[in-house]
Amino acid sequence: MLTRRCKSILNPHRPTTNILPNHLPHPAFPVRFNHTQPKMLHAASTTVKRIFAPTGGSSDPGHAIQYQRSTLEKTDLAPSPTAQFHAWFQEAINANVYQPETVTLATASLPDGKPSARVVFMKELDDRGFVIYSNWATSRKSADVRSNPQAALMFWWREMERQVRVEGTVERLTSEESQVYYDTRIRGSRIGAWASPQSQVLSGREELEKRVEEVEKRFEGEEKIPVPEFWGGIRVVPEVVEFWQGRESRLHDRLRYRRVEEGEEGNEEGWVMERLSP
Numbered sequence: 001m002l003t004r005r006c007k008s009i010l011n012p013h014r015p016t017t018n019i020l021p022n023h024l025p026h027p028a029f030p031v032r033f034n035h036t037q038p039k040m041l042h043a044a045s046t047t048v049k050r051i052f053a054p055t056g057g058s059s060d061p062g063h064a065i066q067y068q069r070s071t072l073e074k075t076d077l078a079p080s081p082t083a084q085f086h087a088w089f090q091e092a093i094n095a096n097v098y099q100p101e102t103v104t105l106a107t108a109s110l111p112d113g114k115p116s117a118r119v120v121f122m123k124e125l126d127d128r129g130f131v132i133y134s135n136w137a138t139s140r141k142s143a144d145v146r147s148n149p150q151a152a153l154m155f156w157w158r159e160m161e162r163q164v165r166v167e168g169t170v171e172r173l174t175s176e177e178s179q180v181y182y183d184t185r186i187r188g189s190r191i192g193a194w195a196s197p198q199s200q201v202l203s204g205r206e207e208l209e210k211r212v213e214e215v216e217k218r219f220e221g222e223e224k225i226p227v228p229e230f231w232g233g234i235r236v237v238p239e240v241v242e243f244w245q246g247r248e249s250r251l252h253d254r255l256r257y258r259r260v261e262e263g264e265e266g267n268e269e270g271w272v273m274e275r276l277s278p
């Protein structure tokens with residue numbers, strides 16, 4: 001099982017280079033890439049590649065799409081990553097990016113360290129960070145952040161050939177704060193938050209529908225529904241934010257903000273900006 005998984009990520013046409021850090025290999029990946037070890041775990045393979053080097057949407061036969069829309073320089077950046085994010089978000093709206101608030105949220109549980117990721121909507125941004133709303137009692141993400149209050153967010157705005165990555169610590173909003181957003185949701189979504197034990201196994205769709213009926217009865221005639229205490233916002237307070245602009249030949253522009261103490265590294269804003277190799 002393990003050897004099959006390792007083999008499938010290797011591209012037999014790629015030259016071998018020693019790209020992994022120089023520490024002991026993880027037991028699941030015992031083979032390091034270098035010039036003396038064979039890169040294939042088995043010489044002969046009967047595995048049929050179902051997908052290989054796809055070039056969907058490219059007008060250059062056999063070659064991947066090239067990113068050419070824009071460039072990114074340090075001098076383009078705002079002093080803080082939240083200000084910079086806000087500027088890019090406005091540009092995404094102006095460019096008709098479909099739901100630019102769509103973001104992948106990655107979390108990981110401790111002590112097993114297993115990561116999990118899912119798409120959510122970013123609903124609020126201020127100088128403190130990025131807010132998303134969810135169930136914090138039964139979902140996988142809630143179990144993850146209970147054991148490990150760290151998260152990563154990843155936005156991909158295809159039309160702009162831009163990616164934004166955020167890493168930071170997670171803090172829960174108060175129920176008063178969550179109520180403000182909850183009140184903006186249509187009634188069906190407010191009922192749904194009460195009715196769904198998110199990510200728990202259901203006997204069938206009927207079980208969910210029965211729960212919805214029960215909650216509807218409970219709040220019948222009430223316009224104002226209280227936000228469930230198990231539901232609400234979390235804020236990802238950024239430590240690192242990277243702005244990525246696609247460039248030709250995969251030589252992309254990557255500029256990263258890293259939080260430092262004010263005055264540290266000669267920095268008055270609390271953020272150091274660095275260019276990363278693509």
Ligand SMILES: Cc1cc2nc3c(=O)[nH]c(=O)nc-3n(C[C@H](O)[C@H](O)[C@H](O)COP(=O)(O)O)c2cc1C
Binds near residue numbers: 120141
């Ligand atoms: C476009 C899109 C937006 C979503 N937005 C949210 C959201 O804001 N909050 C949420 O809890 N789940 C949202 N979901 C559902 C999650 O992807 C996921 O199914 C759910 O949160 C349970 O995940 P978990 O068990 O890993 O915690 C969204 C899914 C999609 C595809």
